[in-house]
Amino acid sequence: ERVDFIAFFHEVIDRFEMNVPEHISFSRELPPQRMFVWIDRDKMIQVLDNVISNAIKYSPDGGKIYFRAIKQKHRILASVEDEGMGIPYDKVDKVFERFYRADKARSRKLGGTGLGLAISKELVEAHQGDIWAKSREGKGTTVFIALPLMGRDRGAGK
Numbered sequence: 001e002r003v004d005f006i007a008f009f010h011e012v013i014d015r016f017e018m019n020v021p022e023h024i025s026f027s028r029e030l031p032p033q034r035m036f037v038w039i040d041r042d043k044m045i046q047v048l049d050n051v052i053s054n055a056i057k058y059s060p061d062g063g064k065i066y067f068r069a070i071k072q073k074h075r076i077l078a079s080v081e082d083e084g085m086g087i088p089y090d091k092v093d094k095v096f097e098r099f100y101r102a103d104k105a106r107s108r109k110l111g112g113t114g115l116g117l118a119i120s121k122e123l124v125e126a127h128q129g130d131i132w133a134k135s136r137e138g139k140g141t142t143v144f145i146a147l148p149l150m151g152r153d154r155g156a157g158k
């Protein structure tokens, strides 16, 4: 289904913002123009739900979560950045494996099965997209999601 990713991203964020814990704030840096992608809405909701729930779950009190999206040549690059505990640099790729949970996530009684990101990766890849993370321990984590832009929009960016 043809979807304007920006409007779609706003809708997903809106839903979280209605119930977001008091100690966390959201900041959206999303462009005004539309960016069309061909996606299965429900599956992409699942992806964003996983990533945003993680950002909330692993955020400290007073933490801010930044939502961004930019148009690149043939793709849209969306990201969710938090100011949470972060992931050790040698573990940052492992978090996309099934049942992997970093020590800190395990030791803090945060709950979870370690499947969220593994499922997200499968779903994003089924859309010919990519998902990866950058993180600094104690500083925060950014999860990036890249999705191919649809025909007319391709190459229209910078």
Ligand code: ATP
Pocket (backbone or CB within 6 Å): 050, 054, 055, 058, 082, 084, 085, 086, 087, 095, 096, 100, 101, 102, 103, 104, 105, 106, 111, 112, 113, 114, 115, 116, 117, 118, 141
């Ligand atoms: P669930 O299956 O409920 O999602 P989970 O959140 O533990 O459980 P994933 O979402 O797959 O599982 O994440 C895997 C692991 O990656 C987490 O246990 C945590 O160690 C680490 N992680 C994921 N997102 C973040 C984040 N935003 N900040 C810090 N660590 C994170």
Ligand code: MG
Pocket (backbone or CB within 6 Å): 050, 053, 054, 112, 116, 117
């Ligand atoms: Mg999770």
